[in-house]
Amino acid sequence: MDLGFAGAVVVVNGGTKGMGRAAAETVAAEGAKVALLARGEQGLNDTAARLTELGAPDVLPIPTDLNSRTDIQAAFAAVGDRWGVVNTLVNAVGPVDVGIGPLDTIDDTNWHATFDIGTLSAVKCVQAALPLLRKAEWARIVNVSAHSVRRQSPTLIAYTAAKAALTSVSKNLSQTLAPEGILVNTVSPGSFLSQGLRDFLSRLPDDRRPDLDDLYAVMDAIDAEFGHPAFIRRAALPAEIGPVIAFAGSRANTYMTGADLNVDGGSDF
Template identity: 70%
Template sequence: MDLGFDGAAVVVNGGSKGMGRAAAEAMAAEGARVALLARGAEALADTAEALRALGSPDVVEIPTDLTDRGRVDAAFAALGERWGELNVLVNAAGPVDVGVGRRFDELDDTEWLSTFDIGTLSAARCARAALPLLRKARWARIVNVSAHSVRRQTQGLVAYTAAKAALTSFSKNLSLTLASDGILVNTVSPGSFLSQGLKNYILRLPSERQVDFDDLHAVMGIIAEDFGHPAQLGRVALPSEIGPVIAFVASRANTYMTGADINVDGGSDF
C-alpha cells in the first residue's frame, strides 16, 4: 500500500528513541522528510543517521526541551522557514520514569506537575506551534501517542495514566476543532512495549526478579505481576511493532478516521 508519504513533511517529538523513533523510521522509509524534536543530542544524531539510511530525503535534528514553550515555538519557526508547511505531527514524548511503580500517596506535587508537563502539555505546545504550518498543507494529520493504561487502571501508574487520559481527551476535542480544516487527529494507545521506561523499572527491581530483556514473555510476567496488565499474546512488544501503526494513522492513506483511539495492546478485553 502506498501511504502517500513521498516528500511529506513530518515532525516527531520524542522521536529519538522508542516508539517515536519507530514511527519516524516507518515514515522515513516511505520517503517522508522528518524533523526530530528531543532533548538528547547524541540520540538525535544516531536516529537521524538511521533515517537517512532508510531513504528520507531530508532529516532535521532539533534539540528541544518540550517543556519550554519558547524552545518549541522556535523549533517550529525554523521548520516553517525550511519547509513552509507540515503534513504530519506525531506527539510521542512521554514521562519515562516519574512515579512509575509508586502509589498515589507516594507522589508529591512536583512529580504530578512534571508528568503532566511532558505527558500532556508537550503535545498541546507542539500542536499549537505546528497548526499554522499544518493548515498550509494540502493534507495534514496529528497523531498523539497515549497509553492502554487509560482503559486499565493500576495503582502504580496513577500520574502517568492521568496525564495520558488528559492527552486522549485533548486529542478527541482537537479532532472536533480541526475537522473543518480537514486535519485528522487521532490517538494511538500502546499496551506493554519494551520501552526505556520499562527497562529502567525492571533494572530497579531486586536481583532475583531481574529478567532478560530479550525474553519478551518473561518481561510480560513482570508487567502482569506488578501492574495487572497481561496481554493475550503473552509477551511485551517491541517499539518497531507500533511504528507502522502510527505511520498509517498519520498517512495520506487514512482519509476518514479522526477522533479515534487505536489500541495496540497484544489482546485484552478493553
C-alpha cells in the same frame, strides 16, 4: 501499501527513542522529510543518520526541551523556514521516571512533571504546529497515549491521568479541526519494551527482575507489577507500533479521526 508520505513533512517529538523513533523510521522509509525534536544531541544525530539510510530525503534534528514553549516555538519556526508546511505531527514523548508509584509516593513536583511532559508537551507542539499544518495540502496529528487509561493500576495513577488527559485533548481536537481537514487520532500502546520500561524493569529486585531479552518474561513481570496481561503472552518491541502510528498520520488515512487505536497484544478493553 503506499501511505502517501513521499515528499511529505513529518515532525516527531520524542523521535530518538522507542516508539517515536519507530514511527520516524517508518515514515522515513516511506520517503518523508522528517524533523526530530528531542533533548539529546547525540541521539538526534544518530537517529538522523539512520533515517537518511532508510530513505528520508531530508532530516532536520532539532535539540528541543519539550517542556519549554520557547524551545518548541523555535523548533517549529525552524521547520517552517526549512519546508514551509507540516503534514504530520507525531507527539510521542512521554513521562520517564515520573508518574510511576502509588498515590502516597507522588508529590506535587512529580505530578506537575508528569502532566508537563505527558500532556502539555503535546498541547504546546500542536499549538506551534497548527499554522504549518493549515498550510499543507493534507494534515494529520497523532498523539501517543497509553493502554493503561482503560485499566487502572495503583502504581500508575499519575502517568495514567496524564495520558487520559492527552486522549481527551485529542478527541476534542478531532472535532475542532475536522472542518479544516486536519485528522487527529491517538495510538495507545500496551506493553511495549520502551527505554522507560527497560529502565524501570532493570531496577526491580533480583527476584522480580526479568531477562529483558525474553519478551515472555517481560510480559510476566509487567503483569505482576501492573496487572496488565495480554492475550499474546509477550511484550512488544517499539518497531511493532511504528507502522500503526504511521498509518494514522498518513495521507492514506482519509476518514479516521477521533479514534484511539489500542495496540496492546489483546485485552477485553
